[in-house]
Amino acid sequence: MAEYDERNARLTIKLVYYGPAQSGKTTNLTFLHDHLCPELKGEMMALETKGDRTLFFDLLPMGMKCPSGLLIKLKLFTVPGQVAHDSTRKAVLSRADGVVFVADSQHNQSTNNLESFENLAANIARLGLDMDTLPIIIQFNKRDLVDIISEKEVLSRWNQTPWPVTFSSALKGYGIDETFALLLERVYAHADEHFGLQQIHGVNQQDFVAKLMTRSE
Amino acid sequence: MKDPEHFVEQVNFDREIPLDELLAAADKNNLSAVLDRILQHPYRLIDLTDQTLLGTSTCQNLCRATLILELEPLGYLVSECRDPVLMDLAKRCVLMQIRFAQKYLMASALHIEAIQEDYSSLCKEHQALLASEAKYKTLSEHLDEKVKQQVSTIETTQRKLFESEKLASVGHLAAGVAHEINTPIGFINSNLNTARNYLNELKSICSVIQSGDTLAQVRVAWSDADMNFLIEDFDDLLTDCTDGGKRVAEIVADLKLFSNVDAEEEIAVDLNQYIRTSCNVARASLGREIVFDFDLNAIPPITCRPGYIGQVMLALIMNANDAMTGNGTISIKSYLVDANVVVDIHDDGPGISQTIIDKVFDPFFTTKDVGEGKGLGLTACRDILLAHGGEISIESKQTRGTLVSFCLPVTSPSDFPKEGEHFE
Numbered sequence: 001m002a003e004y005d006e007r008n009a010r011l012t013i014k015l016v017y018y019g020p021a022q023s024g025k026t027t028n029l030t031f032l033h034d035h036l037c038p039e040l041k042g043e044m045m046a047l048e049t050k051g052d053r054t055l056f057f058d059l060l061p062m063g064m065k066c067p068s069g070l071l072i073k074l075k076l077f078t079v080p081g082q083v084a085h086d087s088t089r090k091a092v093l094s095r096a097d098g099v100v101f102v103a104d105s106q107h108n109q110s111t112n113n114l115e116s117f118e119n120l121a122a123n124i125a126r127l128g129l130d131m132d133t134l135p136i137i138i139q140f141n142k143r144d145l146v147d148i149i150s151e152k153e154v155l156s157r158w159n160q161t162p163w164p165v166t167f168s169s170a171l172k173g174y175g176i177d178e179t180f181a182l183l184l185e186r187v188y189a190h191a192d193e194h195f196g197l198q199q200i201h202g203v204n205q206q207d208f209v210a211k212l213m214t215r216s217e
Numbered sequence: 218m219k220d221p222e223h224f225v226e227q228v229n230f231d232r233e234i235p236l237d238e239l240l241a242a243a244d245k246n247n248l249s250a251v252l253d254r255i256l257q258h259p260y261r262l263i264d265l266t267d268q269t270l271l272g273t274s275t276c277q278n279l280c281r282a283t284l285i286l287e288l289e290p291l292g293y294l295v296s297e298c299r300d301p302v303l304m305d306l307a308k309r310c311v312l313m314q315i316r317f318a319q320k321y322l323m324a325s326a327l328h329i330e331a332i333q334e335d336y337s338s339l340c341k342e343h344q345a346l347l348a349s350e351a352k353y354k355t356l357s358e359h360l361d362e363k364v365k366q367q368v369s370t371i372e373t374t375q376r377k378l379f380e381s382e383k384l385a386s387v388g389h390l391a392a393g394v395a396h397e398i399n400t401p402i403g404f405i406n407s408n409l410n411t412a413r414n415y416l417n418e419l420k421s422i423c424s425v426i427q428s429g430d431t432l433a434q435v436r437v438a439w440s441d442a443d444m445n446f447l448i449e450d451f452d453d454l455l456t457d458c459t460d461g462g463k464r465v466a467e468i469v470a471d472l473k474l475f476s477n478v479d480a481e482e483e484i485a486v487d488l489n490q491y492i493r494t495s496c497n498v499a500r501a502s503l504g505r506e507i508v509f510d511f512d513l514n515a516i517p518p519i520t521c522r523p524g525y526i527g528q529v530m531l532a533l534i535m536n537a538n539d540a541m542t543g544n545g546t547i548s549i550k551s552y553l554v555d556a557n558v559v560v561d562i563h564d565d566g567p568g569i570s571q572t573i574i575d576k577v578f579d580p581f582f583t584t585k586d587v588g589e590g591k592g593l594g595l596t597a598c599r600d601i602l603l604a605h606g607g608e609i610s611i612e613s614k615q616t617r618g619t620l621v622s623f624c625l626p627v628t629s630p631s632d633f634p635k636e637g638e639h640f641e
Contacts, residue, residue, distance in 0.1 A: 040288040042287035043316070045316075045320060047320065057327065061287040062288070063288045087334040091327050091334060095229070
């Protein structure tokens with residue numbers, strides 16, 4: 001659950017981009033960093049090894065001020081996707097308030113997607129989070145490639161689940177902010193329920209999303 | 218008590234890190250040297266509570282730059298230098314250092330979290346393995362007990378079966394012997410009845426003599442009674458009876474060899490005698506014309522438990538007989554090879570199929586009809602011979618009969634089972 005620091009008037013919300021190796025989690029964050037201009041935006045911190053593989057995590061901080069003076073701070077993290085880094089992945093996921101699962105649309109990645117999603121479910125359970133209430137968005141990335149699974153097939157598979165599905169190309173820059181907006185809507189609902197964002201701090205869902213989603217031109 | 222494995226204090230890697238901690242992780246000496254060179258005036262780094270973390274605490278607040286790492290101010294750079302360009306340069310230097318420190322602190326905290334997670338999951342796995350090891354240990358102990366129970370049940374059953382097999386061979390023996398003894402007893406009885414009639418005839422001649430009749434009258438009576446034939450036949454009757462008695466005596470002598478079926482003491486026996494005797498005993502119950510063809514060579518005595526060896530001989534002869542459908546010949550040969558006495562028993566029956574010949578010594582394997590055989594005859598033979606240090610083998614050619622060969626060492630085996638134990 002989001003961390004509320006009354007003394008410093010700060011609510012920290014942690015959002016995690018999860019998914020198989022090289023599905024485009026870091027590219028998602030980079031795009032948001034480059035194209036969004038929220039009220040407050042920090043530098044993107046990347047901890048990567050040679051060859052642009054995420055070793056620990058990437059971090060993009062952003063935030064907005066409520067009329068009440070409360071700072072809502074969003075910390076967007078990515079996890080390392082490689083199977084071997086499971087403990088790191090689990091540590092990054094801990095205390096998450098929302099998850100974007102970035103799947104690789106390529107046909108030959110179906111198994112990796114499935115295994116990674118099962119790993120997400122397992123880690124959510126191990127961390128004491130609740131799969132049913134935690135806001136999760138499923139993003140099928142790399143739609144710009146040729147040998148990819150069709151939208152129809154993706155939807156037929158994921159329709160039965162409670163999670164919304166988006167299609168994107170982080171490299172070409174579409175579907176990324178749509179995914180992020182969907183996540184923000186859901187995360188707002190949770191935070192509002194627990195911290196009275198609208199009643200106490202005077203910010204409604206629309207303002208919340210709009211302020212954070214301001215596009216830089 | 219503190220677990221020595223958890224000596225590193227664990228903190229959330231994504232917590233807000235205060236400026237003093239960031240500076241502690243940064244290269245303070247170099248930073249202050251660089252700031253000295255850039256600003257050329259006194260300066261100080263302060264946190265939000267106005268506490269000096271680096272530089273001169275008495276420095277006057279002539280110019281101030283806010284240090285924002287992520288979104289919010291962490292502290293300030295305060296200096297007496299009034300040049301905004303130099304102040305900006307100095308601020309960038311400080312931020313560069315603390316950003317690097319932040320990266321390092323977050324990565325190391327995450328690393329510790331991951332390592333401790335790995336460690337605790339290894340501990341859990343270890344515990345699970347110990348638990349499953351204990352489970353399997355209990356299971357294996359239990360299993361051992363179960364197996365022992367089963368083995369003991371099997372042993373008891375086997376003992377009972379061998380016992381019944383022995384009784385069956387004794388039964389065979391009894392039937393044969395009864396038949397053998399019945400014949401002479403039959404004609405001895407019949408002869409004695411005739412003898413009693415002859416005696417009555419003699420008595421009437423005696424009464425003629427005693428009544429004081431004339432010699433002529435006696436002669437007439439003698440001739441009427443055909444006394445010459447009677448005396449001659451009487452002699453024959455007695456001879457037949459003596460022969461019959463002798464035959465019974467012989468059978469009883471043969472039987473004596475089998476009378477100690479359960480005797481546990483070892484004695485030296487002439488195997489050839491056992492072969493002949495067994496054939497004699499068997500012949501009675503064979504029920505058809507079987508020719509025995511003996512080729513018994515001089516062999517040294519064998520030290521054995523004679524009852525068991527008799528059982529083996531009888532069982533093998535009965536088997537040979539059962540193998541032949543009509544009349545036939547059973548050839549038995551005994552000879553010495555090195556320090557072993559070998560006995561070959563060959564029948565000229567149809568032989569045993571190659572597909573089952575490997576199984577004939579297996580317990581409960583039988584080709585006989587249900588109720589005819591238990592399939593323990595050859596098993597018992599093999600066990601008895603093995604216990605005597607001997608061996609048994611079987612070979613068969615379709616249509617050319619079966620040869621069962623067994624050998625026994627001339628020197629006595631010393632590792633006989635003790636009294637009460639069973640051959641296994």
